[in-house]
Amino acid sequence: MDSLRLDRLGKHFGGIEAVAELSLAFAPGRISGLIGPNGAGKTTVVNMITGLIQPSAGRITLAERRVDGALPHEIARMGIARTFQNVRLLKEATVLDNIVVGFHRHEHTSLLACSLGLPPVWRERRDFRAQAHNLLTRFGLVEFAARPAGTISFGHQRLVEVMRALAMSPDFLLLDEPAAGMNDVESRNLGAIIRDLAADGVGIVLIEHNMRFVMEICEAIHVLDSGRLIASGTAETVRRDPAVIRAYLGG
Amino acid sequence: MGNLVATYRPLFDLICIYAVFAFSQYVALRAGLFSLATAGFASIGGYAGAYLLKETALGPVLSGVGAILCGVAAGLFLSLPLARLRGAFQAIATIGFVQIMVSLSLFAAPITGGALGLNAIPKVASSGLLVAIVAVLMLLLAVINRGGIGRAFDAIRQDYTVAASLGISTNKYSRYAFALSGAIGALGGCLLAFDTYSIQPDLFGFPLLVFAIAAVILGGRSSVAGPLVGTVFLMVLPELARPLADERLLLQGALLIVVIIYWPRGIVDGLVRRWHDRDAAQDPQARRDRHGLPAA
Ligand SMILES: Nc1ncnc2c1ncn2[C@@H]1O[C@H](COP(=O)(O)OP(=O)(O)O)[C@@H](O)[C@H]1O
Ligand SMILES: [Mg+2]
Numbered sequence: 001m002d003s004l005r006l007d008r009l010g011k012h013f014g015g016i017e018a019v020a021e022l023s024l025a026f027a028p029g030r031i032s033g034l035i036g037p038n039g040a041g042k043t044t045v046v047n048m049i050t051g052l053i054q055p056s057a058g059r060i061t062l063a064e065r066r067v068d069g070a071l072p073h074e075i076a077r078m079g080i081a082r083t084f085q086n087v088r089l090l091k092e093a094t095v096l097d098n099i100v101v102g103f104h105r106h107e108h109t110s111l112l113a114c115s116l117g118l119p120p121v122w123r124e125r126r127d128f129r130a131q132a133h134n135l136l137t138r139f140g141l142v143e144f145a146a147r148p149a150g151t152i153s154f155g156h157q158r159l160v161e162v163m164r165a166l167a168m169s170p171d172f173l174l175l176d177e178p179a180a181g182m183n184d185v186e187s188r189n190l191g192a193i194i195r196d197l198a199a200d201g202v203g204i205v206l207i208e209h210n211m212r213f214v215m216e217i218c219e220a221i222h223v224l225d226s227g228r229l230i231a232s233g234t235a236e237t238v239r240r241d242p243a244v245i246r247a248y249l250g251g
Numbered sequence: 252m253g254n255l256v257a258t259y260r261p262l263f264d265l266i267c268i269y270a271v272f273a274f275s276q277y278v279a280l281r282a283g284l285f286s287l288a289t290a291g292f293a294s295i296g297g298y299a300g301a302y303l304l305k306e307t308a309l310g311p312v313l314s315g316v317g318a319i320l321c322g323v324a325a326g327l328f329l330s331l332p333l334a335r336l337r338g339a340f341q342a343i344a345t346i347g348f349v350q351i352m353v354s355l356s357l358f359a360a361p362i363t364g365g366a367l368g369l370n371a372i373p374k375v376a377s378s379g380l381l382v383a384i385v386a387v388l389m390l391l392l393a394v395i396n397r398g399g400i401g402r403a404f405d406a407i408r409q410d411y412t413v414a415a416s417l418g419i420s421t422n423k424y425s426r427y428a429f430a431l432s433g434a435i436g437a438l439g440g441c442l443l444a445f446d447t448y449s450i451q452p453d454l455f456g457f458p459l460l461v462f463a464i465a466a467v468i469l470g471g472r473s474s475v476a477g478p479l480v481g482t483v484f485l486m487v488l489p490e491l492a493r494p495l496a497d498e499r500l501l502l503q504g505a506l507l508i509v510v511i512i513y514w515p516r517g518i519v520d521g522l523v524r525r526w527h528d529r530d531a532a533q534d535p536q537a538r539r540d541r542h543g544l545p546a547a
Contacts, residue, residue: 050416051415052412052415052416071420072412072415073414073415073416073417073418073419073421076415076416076417076418077418081416081417082416088410088412088413090405090406090409090410090413091409092405092409093405093409097402101402101403101405101406101414101417101419102417104399104402104403104406104418104419105417105418107399109398109399111400111427114395114398114399114400115391115394115395115431116391116394117391117394117395117397117398121394121398122398124398124399125398164417168417168418
């Protein structure tokens, strides 16, 4: 598996330079933290990687394949999954169904077979539901399977979003502040899940404000400030970096 | 549509046919399209079916298939520019499409008979056939809803961006929905021609557009039974209130407004929800859930 590379990536919104000259590589099986004060450009980076917005400059590649310029659904099919900073579940659907839509990437029935309800359609449906159920069990949320997604706690909604992304079996998973709204126990559980995923070879990009959480689980941390990379390294080096202390930790 | 009611055709047949129109609209809404093109598709299917039946030796079945294929083609053609538009822009463009179809059917007199329409169309549809078609259509739609297409429709309708981020090609499914809505709308138009001896341009104009959307909103957008119930409601009510039969359009409009305000889910989906509510009456949390409240 190859890395996800950002090469001199830039984005400006009108006069605002949201991201500038950003070059980074995210390795498979590694947990990379992306931190920085509010408005530093972290979400913008995720939006560019997933094709929701077009970079103004630079390029993004995954295993020598050009990612920038591809459409969001094509990028998802390359194996890049994400969660949203403001949880975006399908509110009308149940928790289970929210996860089942995530399996779309693994669907192999044609539109025709699907329209006619041929046997593979039902086999797939059963299979996806069973796998979604397994994910819920693994995350300890199986009791909420039949609940409308909008009615469970925000921490749980974030977990459902992570499960939905995992249903894609992604090679890279971009998590935009996944622990926001979670209590200590919940975020610790999330940390364990993220470690397991990385151990399975998934490259994780973690955006997070909870410093303890980030320092604990990230193998590499990249610090953004005003759209620019001001430091990169292990938790220890980043913590001691004067520029980081000035921009962020020092407040 | 007023003149339709005034004639002596059996109401039952018309309910079946108009339910087909409602299903065409239902598919579009289900897929997150703000398409009001059903009346235009119906026009295409009606004229294509009637023309093929009268002027060629294809016979009723192949003429019907021809009409449906014309509807599919129209849907795909519309989807080229429209799949990229969202919301109100889509709605406005499809209203334009309906207008164009009405104008075309008025001006293409050699094929469509102009304002007089096509008459003396052989009656090849029976009530039994119409019921069978509605039943098969409902089964087909229920199957589509439960498989991958239904899941993609649900995702696109509820959150376009999320759908794309899960690898769902919103364009592909929008095109599919336009084609299916076109096929079903054309089928309805064709059945109208095959059942009622004659068709005219004003059958496929604004009143039909309003009817299709009203039937789905009234009956329910989620369950497959919704559009059928909405159709029955809209067609039977004016018959019961005979003096109002000529104010059908007015009645539909008023009903639509009342339902949107007081029962936004429509009859069937509203009842399903109510039933769940009663089911869960013992469990306070489930009741809170039903009303979208966070956990206590
Ligand atoms: N779609 C957008 N249009 C205009 N400005 C935007 C848009 N998205 C982000 N920005 C701006 O870009 C900057 C970076 O935002 P963002 O990436 O959300 O930061 P972070 O996620 O690090 O808090 C902010 O100044 C923000 O206002
Ligand atoms: Mg952000």
